[in-house]
Amino acid sequence: MANSKYWDEKIETMPVQELRKHQLGKLREQVKHCNDNSAFYRKKFKAAGLKPADIKTLDDIQKIPFTVKNDLRDNYPLGMLTVKPVDVVEIHASSGTTGNPIIGAYTTNDMTVWEELMARSIYTTGGRKEDVIHIAYGYGLFTGGLGFHYGAHKIGSMTIPVSGGMTQRQIKLMKDLGATVLCCTPSFAVYLAETMLKVGVDPKKDLKLRIGLFGAEPWSNKIRERIEADLGIEAFDVYGLTELCGPGVSIECSEHNGLHIWEDHFLVETIDPET
Incomplete structure (x- = not known):
């Protein structure tokens, strides 16, 4: 794990091609997870004509619709969760000086x-x-x-x-x-x-x-x-x-x-x- 220079040398010195492969796998996994577990994202993806299978390369990130701060505020407090509330172990939030605070909900894995x-x-x-x-x-x-x-x-x-x-x-x-x-x-x-x-x-x-x-x-x-x-x-x-x-x-x-x-x-x- 940690050595004199790196905390995680394997990750921090990963060759670019290997990193891009890792990123694509994570991107596809994330889009599918959001589509499968969030009514908000299913609706958003459908409106954009996006299906999880459409993510074939990293450039396909351009097909994913934006999530903006008003989405987070409008779905306050936990309307955008992609896990069950019982799986949330910690909450963080913005100050909310311009409206509802931005909630960050963390699972054990998070x-x-x-x-x-x-x-x-x-x-x-x-x-x-x-x-x-x-x-x-x-x-x-x-x-x-x-x-x-x-x-x-x-x-x-x-x-x-x-x-x-x-x-x-x-x-x-x-x-x-x-x-x-x-x-x-x-x-x-x-x-x-x-x-x-x-x-x-x-x-x-x-x-x-x-x-x-x-x-x-x-x-x-x-x-x-x-x-x-x-x-x-x-x-x-x-x-x-x-x-x-x-x-x-x-x-x-x-x-x-x-x-x-x-x-x-x-x-x-x-x-x-x-x-």
Whole structure:
């Protein structure tokens, strides 16, 4: 499984042709599952003239009708499930500030996949079992805190599930427990650095932080440079979305030249909204 460089070397170094074969199998399986187990998708596929057997190549993803946020809101809370409600073991959700919240319903298998993807993501940035991972993303319905929590546990790292707020207490815990990995939003990382300066803590001398995993909001290269300079760490970008699994969709590696999408689980289609 894990080695010095990869969490799952077989998957992460899979040849492209093998990966495409894997993706096609998963795509066909998913379309059939949705058609067989969801009245919503049966109706949507029928309106588009799509049958599961029509998915013969990856290019056939173009035949699949879009699922948009209003579909998720209009079928709130669990109208789009493709499993029985009794098989759901965890719920996450958006804030719902613009209407009904977007619900994410997770089965036991979903949770297994999520923790695996998060372990892979943390490992890609250099996080290891020996690390002390300080998680300052919010816990609860928001996916951020628990996503990193599950990944850190999968790796076997000491985990500090502090969540948000309590800035001075967080600084004390990072110092006392020897945190080496910081997981939070970029804006909170900036605020942590500012607060450390005010309370007389020098993160480069008084803390053991070495890497940070930041996401859940947009941030610029200037913010990255500021965080790295102020905290003395290497910063990594994390991307996810509530409609899938939150964090765990893609991650930066040490090359810092864009995000790596975990293509064994996510097939990306780039759409021109004008055409």
